[in-house]
Amino acid sequence: MSVSVREVAARAGVSVGTVSNVLNRPDQVKAETVERVRAAIDELGYVPNAAARQLRAGRSQSLALLVLDVGNPFFTDVARGAEARASQEGLTVLLANSDESPEREANHLDVFERQRVSGILVSPVEGDYTRLEEIRKHGIPVVLVDRGADQPRFASVSVDDAAGGALAARHLLEQGRRRLAFVGGPLRIGQVADRFAGASAAVAEHGSATLQLFGTDEMSLDEGRRVGEALRPLIRETGIDGIVAANDLLAIGVERALLFGPDPIRVPDEVALVGYDDISFAASAVVPITSIRQPRELIGATAVELLLEEASRAKGDRPRHVVYAPELVVRESSVGG
């Protein structure tokens, strides 16, 4: 059905080897022959078969990016950065979504390994790295994204989440807030745990301040809204005056639930709010949300960079870890009141 090199070769009156050369090293073929082969390719509508090439090469021209949530603008920006850098190397990025489910993550990893992708960028769901070790043992480089600065065995790009959590909490403390709440979860997600730990540490520095954890099942607008509803009565009862959300989706949801319930809570007057990620929607919320910004596209580009390094890393060298610093972006949700 499909046209192959063999037919192109016949049509152009050359051997298959020559067709392949025209495709891959045209400078080693006489100009006139190149011309003739190109013409045959066009006339027959020949399209190279990537599977065959890949079989021969032992490796595909693609690299995989497996993220926790494609719906989160943070990751789509990371993807954008990765794609830009990868295309400079002639690599295609396969974007996949684990939706924070270990099963989906495992499935995708299986597919990628069978695909013999030339590398995997992954923001892993849980703290179990045995599958990733295995993959790497099979010769596929792995780079942890937005995670794993604590994993000496894998290269990683991340942002210091503990520092980010501390930044958020300290900002609230500076605004005079003392009874803080942390909204986020599940805690098995490393980013969340670290942000919480960082916030806790900052609060601990203040003798008089407290931090209470409100867990969530996922990091979505809807979950934020749910927690917001739960928080609304509690805030006045228990005197909570500051909230750190583990990401902006949660923050937006929480804010909305607080502002528009039957017995609304004023932001920032009654409770101050800080989100995380600084997605563009944070600035467009009802009360624009103070957030922690991360260099998103840079993270993606750096991840690809590390992948290339990994591929050519000598046995002795240690995997590299790049940690970027988060940045506080102050908006109305946390000041005044």
Place this chain on the structure above:
Amino acid sequence: MSVSVREVAARAGVSVGTVSNVLNRPDQVKAETVERVRAAIDELGYVPNAAARQLRAGRSQSLALLVLDVGNPFFTDVARGAEARASQEGLTVLLANSDESPEREANHLDVFERQRVSGILVSPVEGDYTRLEEIRKHGIPVVLVDRGADQPRFASVSVDDAAGGALAARHLLEQGRRRLAFVGGPLRIGQVADRFAGASAAVAEHGSATLQLFGTDEMSLDEGRRVGEALRPLIRETGIDGIVAANDLLAIGVERALLFGPDPIRVPDEVALVGYDDISFAASAVVPITSIRQPRELIGATAVELLLEEASRAKGDRPRHVVYAPELVVRESSVGG
């Protein structure tokens, strides 16, 4: 380097054919042998090579979804729906982003064709379908997504954008608004053109009403903000009292620029606003935004459905077109005032 069936076969003391059978039709192999082969697979850490399988099969186990903008929650929801349906068929979805660029679109299509994907779901950038015709002629089924009900030659899933545009405009007219603005672009994007046409038609039904077009280069928050800035002085000068935005990102950006400029415009008091897509952020905007809802996940699932149909379609049968009806979701941005 990599373990192959041959080595597994040797280890288990069987032929390569048997290993393949264990993998693909275990019921035709004696239980004890299956056991032995499975053991060998585990011990050697064998992972099948997808390229080899695919080369033999002539077709990959993946299908491609090429969207205009992965940053737009509309498309990530479509992707979710497609993925769910595809995984029922044992197919993987490759998600790619054309970012509304014809070049990027062409690049991705090339890669997919070389990959011999088992089908392509695409929301095309421009009205040029010759490349897609070519791909289909080469035996790869194509389904247009969110576009192309007017293209008899391709199967398609879409939502009636003209009806949606009309719905939005008519709603504003019913609220007593008469001098309307349409924000969106570029008009070469079919969805935008249709929504504008629908809105124009609805306005034309009212003798006294007018509709003015404000073009954009892309459909993003930032572009919306830019147009909003431009609109702010104009609104009072020219008496514009209603705005239809071609999507919610634009609407959110416009709203924000109107509300927070140096000389703010009240929404909906001075100007009423309707967006399009009903992304979750629309409900969480400063003034929650009235929008046009589309059955997003259903669109993705239906697209995969049509792809399967296409793959087995007889020569005589015509490609199928599914058109869903959009729905108006009223929020504060358009009522009262």
Place this chain on the structure above:
DNA sequence: ACTTCGTCGTGAAACGATTCACATACTTCG
């Protein structure tokens, strides 16, 4: 005139899985 190059091209082997026509060994049936 003879070697030595360089240029251009050839065609078979290899990559790893699947398939299929063909064995082999047991049952079962008449």
Place this chain on the structure above:
DNA sequence: CGAAGTATGTGAATCGTTTCACGACGAAGT
């Protein structure tokens, strides 16, 4: 007991590319 069937396995051929050892041929050097 022989024929026919069933269950289980075999291994060579195949998919489409790339690679590589090897010609063929004319130009240049001695």
